[in-house]
Amino acid sequence: MSEHVLPVPVNRKFFTRGVFLLIVLAAIMACIAVYRFLFVGLAGATNLNQEYPWGIWISIDVATGVALAAGGFTTATLAHIFHREHYHAIARPALLTAMLGYTFVGIGLMFDLGRPYNIWHPIILWHGNSVLFEVGLCVVCYLNVLYIEFLPIVCERFQDDLRFPAIARYCKWLLPILGKVMFLFVIAGTVLSCLHQSSLGNLMVIAPSKFHDLWDTPICSLLFLLSAFMVGFPMVIFESMYTAWCFKIKPEMEILSPLSKYTLFFTGLYLAVKVTDMLIRGSYVYLTEGSIQSYAFTVEMLFGVAVPFFMLLSPKIRNTPRLLFIAALLIVLGVVMNRVNVFLIGYQPPYATVSYIPSIFEVAVTIGLGATLMLVYRAIVTFLPVISHPDLVARKA
Amino acid sequence: MGVSRREFLRVVGASGVAGSVVGVATSSAEGSGAVVPSDDLMGVLVDVPKCIGCRRCEFACKEAAMQASAARGETKEAERFKPDAIEAFEDKSVFDDEGLRRPEPHCYTKINRFPNPEQPDKPFFTKVNCLHCVDPACLSACIVKAFRKLDDGPVIYDAWKCMGCRYCMVACPFGIPQYEYDNLWTPQVRKCTLCADEGNPNKGKVPACIKICPAEVMTYAKRSDLLAVAHEKIRNEPDVYQDHVYGEHEVGGTSWLYLLPHQYSIEELGFLELDSKAPPRLTEAIQHGVFMKFFPPAAWFALLGSMMWVSRPGADQDGEPTGEGHH
Ligand code: SF4
Numbered sequence: 230m231s232e233h234v235l236p237v238p239v240n241r242k243f244f245t246r247g248v249f250l251l252i253v254l255a256a257i258m259a260c261i262a263v264y265r266f267l268f269v270g271l272a273g274a275t276n277l278n279q280e281y282p283w284g285i286w287i288s289i290d291v292a293t294g295v296a297l298a299a300g301g302f303t304t305a306t307l308a309h310i311f312h313r314e315h316y317h318a319i320a321r322p323a324l325l326t327a328m329l330g331y332t333f334v335g336i337g338l339m340f341d342l343g344r345p346y347n348i349w350h351p352i353i354l355w356h357g358n359s360v361l362f363e364v365g366l367c368v369v370c371y372l373n374v375l376y377i378e379f380l381p382i383v384c385e386r387f388q389d390d391l392r393f394p395a396i397a398r399y400c401k402w403l404l405p406i407l408g409k410v411m412f413l414f415v416i417a418g419t420v421l422s423c424l425h426q427s428s429l430g431n432l433m434v435i436a437p438s439k440f441h442d443l444w445d446t447p448i449c450s451l452l453f454l455l456s457a458f459m460v461g462f463p464m465v466i467f468e469s470m471y472t473a474w475c476f477k478i479k480p481e482m483e484i485l486s487p488l489s490k491y492t493l494f495f496t497g498l499y500l501a502v503k504v505t506d507m508l509i510r511g512s513y514v515y516l517t518e519g520s521i522q523s524y525a526f527t528v529e530m531l532f533g534v535a536v537p538f539f540m541l542l543s544p545k546i547r548n549t550p551r552l553l554f555i556a557a558l559l560i561v562l563g564v565v566m567n568r569v570n571v572f573l574i575g576y577q578p579p580y581a582t583v584s585y586i587p588s589i590f591e592v593a594v595t596i597g598l599g600a601t602l603m604l605v606y607r608a609i610v611t612f613l614p615v616i617s618h619p620d621l622v623a624r625k626a
Numbered sequence: 627m628g629v630s631r632r633e634f635l636r637v638v639g640a641s642g643v644a645g646s647v648v649g650v651a652t653s654s655a656e657g658s659g660a661v662v663p664s665d666d667l668m669g670v671l672v673d674v675p676k677c678i679g680c681r682r683c684e685f686a687c688k689e690a691a692m693q694a695s696a697a698r699g700e701t702k703e704a705e706r707f708k709p710d711a712i713e714a715f716e717d718k719s720v721f722d723d724e725g726l727r728r729p730e731p732h733c734y735t736k737i738n739r740f741p742n743p744e745q746p747d748k749p750f751f752t753k754v755n756c757l758h759c760v761d762p763a764c765l766s767a768c769i770v771k772a773f774r775k776l777d778d779g780p781v782i783y784d785a786w787k788c789m790g791c792r793y794c795m796v797a798c799p800f801g802i803p804q805y806e807y808d809n810l811w812t813p814q815v816r817k818c819t820l821c822a823d824e825g826n827p828n829k830g831k832v833p834a835c836i837k838i839c840p841a842e843v844m845t846y847a848k849r850s851d852l853l854a855v856a857h858e859k860i861r862n863e864p865d866v867y868q869d870h871v872y873g874e875h876e877v878g879g880t881s882w883l884y885l886l887p888h889q890y891s892i893e894e895l896g897f898l899e900l901d902s903k904a905p906p907r908l909t910e911a912i913q914h915g916v917f918m919k920f921f922p923p924a925a926w927f928a929l930l931g932s933m934m935w936v937s938r939p940g941a942d943q944d945g946e947p948t949g950e951g952h953h
Pocket residue numbers: 756757758759762763764765781797798799800801802803817
């Protein structure tokens with residue numbers, strides 16, 4: 230059975246054509262970084278203005294990045310806290326995605342900050358009333374938790390490495406200690422995730438006069454939390470299938486299709502809460518407004534939540550790799566849309582005379598961050614024991 | 627700068643774990659309940675129909691900001707605030723050419739013109755700047771508490787704390803804070819300080835714009851007294867003023883109060899229709915109420931820990947790092 234297959238480094242050629250494309254995109258981003266930080270600043274690199282202080286670097290790189298990294302804590306909760314041993318095989322890839330996801334959220338934030346060298350200030354200048362402070366603090370703590378959770382993977386890799394005897398000895402010593410205390414970090418990871426995933430939804434509530442009523446609800450933080458629960462497993466499914474496709478191994482449907490049942494539940498829950506909220510606040514009147522916001526909301530709810538929900542209802546779809554992939558992808562894109570809608574499309578500054586369209590540099594950095602993340606992911610699974618798959622072990626033996 | 631450095635050290639000193647916990651506990655206590663304007667709160671009453679649109683306040687504001695920057699040793703910044711000769715501000719064409727004029731990073735206040743339907747030769751002029759909210763959203767939002775509200779009202783900003791996330795700009799209901807996007811290394815959030823920033827020659831005195839105004843449009847006094855005066859004026863001259871003191875209730879009240887001509891609606895004069903509730907009351911209630919009081923993180927931790935224990939498999943041979951299974 231698949232749960233007894235131990236994770237191994239993927240034994241595949243690292244430099245493929247896809248990898249070269251990623252390297253090019255990452256290099257473009259590096260050039261823009263030099264341009265933005267050393268020469269032109271935010272004014273030259275972005276199309277931000279006085280009315281639109283937040284662009285795609287915040288709405289996509291940071292807010293969406295945090296949401297899409299939710300696969301880490303949802304999987305850890307399922308596999309380690311609820312002890313669903315069946316899912317251990319996906320826990321490590323999900324952990325790696327979360328770790329890289331949050332790391333790149335931090336890098337993306339650096340691009341956006343006017344004084345990036347002050348990024349550590351929240352650690353000394355506590356402001357408990359600031360919603361952003363809570364988000365920031367939890368993210369920083371969680372990032373450290375993720376690194377600690379990842380440490381055993383590194384140790385496993387080097388504990389028998391004869392080239393570095395000192396490191397190997399240290400790893401051998403550290404592994405059992407980590408094993409004993411890890412449960413504390415797993416729980417902390419879940420608590421911290423719930424806290425900041427929800428607080429992130431509270432950010433725009435402070436600007437009710439600018440925040441479109443379709444999204445502006447006092448339970449916005451609950452909706453963010455529920456959508457984080459919802460998107461966690463679809464991200465794992467998406468990524469697991471995509472990895473399988475890249476490395477030409479079979480997708481592990483015996484893990485992924487039962488996983489999608491949880492997604493069915495969370496998608497249904499999110500849909501129900503979201504519709505109830507809309508009915509109670511009466512915000513459905515804006516649906517026929519004919520504005521960009523009304524269309525954006527409709528598309529987000531229809532294709533990002535309702536359609537995948539009804540798709541997942543069918544066992545046949547849950548068991549068919551291609552269709553399950555599509556359903557998972559729709560949910561992921563739906564959450565991406567939701568975050569962009571909340572932080573960008575739904576933000577309507579009263580005195581704006583020009584609207585914000587991201588500059589070519591902003592777009593290139595956003596793409597470059599994604600590409601670099603994939604590059605690092607590929608490098609790590611190639612050299613560290615992250616992925617467990619029967620095919621890989623067979624090949625090794 | 628001296629004050630900032632002292633404060634910096636004090637904050638750093640208090641930033642041990644214990645200090646931080648206490649800090650959060652006290653600030654969450656502050657966070658609950660509505661903010662009532664204190665009796666010491668100063669305010670500015672703007673008698674909009676009296677304004678003649680001479681734009682001298684724009685000049686005085688830039689001059690004060692320039693002097694304050696120079697006093698703080700920010701020479702380059704001072705240069706950017708430096709106003710043209712006062713005569714240049716007589717130029718009325720800006721009202722036609724610039725649309726609705728909004729504050730800029732180096733121009734904290736702007737005057738706008740609106741035609742008077744009854745007396746075409748006496749148009750109305752409104753002044754826009756930070757309203758110095760009683761319960762400021764910018765202050766509540768800031769991740770590092772770079773904004774302070776002084777006891778007598780001014781909301782001022784400590785640049786050294788700021789990390790430039792611009793959440794304050796998102797939060798301000800009036801779209802006031804302006805960002806120096808073109809400053810490569812040390813961009814600041816810029817807005818009216820009510821002349822209470824470090825180095826400002828008018829600090830502790832009447833703000834520059836109010837002092838220079840030849841038509842005595844603005845009165846600087848206790849906010850509670852100003853409200854009484856405003857309502858009396860409305861009662862005595864209903865054919866001049868509309869029956870609404872802008873800033874009395876908007877977003878929980880602001881230190882700046884406006885008497886507006888009755889010929890226009892609030893929005894036609896470039897002001898915003900806003901709720902009387904201060905936005906931070908809701909976000910802070912959600913944050914402290916839900917996360918700290920009803921469902922504190924420690925309780926989550928205990929709950930998840932017990933779930934982990936209850937659902938543990940009988941024997942954990944995998945050696946998976948699930949801890950409690952080993953007991
Ligand atoms: S008007 Fe805006 S910038 Fe001024 S105190 Fe209020 S929230 Fe802050």
